[in-house]
Amino acid sequence: MSERTNLMEGGKDEILLNVLHRAQEKHGYLSESVLKKISSKYSIPIAKLYGVVKFYTMFHTEPQGKNIIEICGSPSCVLNNGISLEQFLKSELKIKIGETTQDKLFSLYKTSCIGCCDEAPAMLLNRKPCTRLTIDSLKATIENLRKEAGEKKE
Ligand code: FES
Structure with a gap:
């Protein structure tokens, strides 16, 4: 089963966290444009993504220091x-x-x-x-x- 399918079925929060982690590692932080791409790719409402990102302190929506x-x-x-x-x-x-x-x-x-x-x-x-x-x-x-x-x- 693909990651996309799992996410669309819901209840796979662990996979969503991995997607967000990878995106943050790649871009340094989770900008609005990165979150919109994830939202679109996995058909997840942007509000849900923001909810997850704001809940966990390990995710950042602003550029980070070195x-x-x-x-x-x-x-x-x-x-x-x-x-x-x-x-x-x-x-x-x-x-x-x-x-x-x-x-x-x-x-x-x-x-x-x-x-x-x-x-x-x-x-x-x-x-x-x-x-x-x-x-x-x-x-x-x-x-x-x-x-x-x-x-x-x-
Ligand atoms: S309380 Fe466990 S490392 Fe700080």
């Missing part, structure tokens, strides 16, 4: 200095959760547990777990990424 930081907001991390780390990131990057820096270098999000509770506090940086975080380790990471970006511009 580096995506997802700080864990679940209890083990929050109780292990996670709040200070989140405040540091917001202050250092001068953005709120869900925003992208003006230079498009960083986007900051909050995620639920990423399965690294035994090494809390943790975050994902470009989907890779970073654990046992401290303000110093975050400072160094951001500095390195800024430096790398500066070097690439030269």
Whole structure:
């Protein structure tokens, strides 16, 4: 049975999520035009697509920064200095959760547990777990990424 057929039959949310993931990987985010193409190809109402995309924090309808930081907001991390780390990131990057820096270098999000509770506090940086975080380790990471970006511009 084809993917298209499955989606048209409904009830195949997992396949729809895969389609959206692949589209986001390809385009960097799910723009209106990308969602319209998916809507048309799979005969899914655009409102349903927006509903799914807005429900899951992993989908983005705006262009993302080069580096995506997802700080864990679940209890083990929050109780292990996670709040200070989140405040540091917001202050250092001068953005709120869900925003992208003006230079498009960083986007900051909050995620639920990423399965690294035994090494809390943790975050994902470009989907890779970073654990046992401290303000110093975050400072160094951001500095390195800024430096790398500066070097690439030269
Ligand atoms: S609570 Fe943060 S990784 Fe589990």
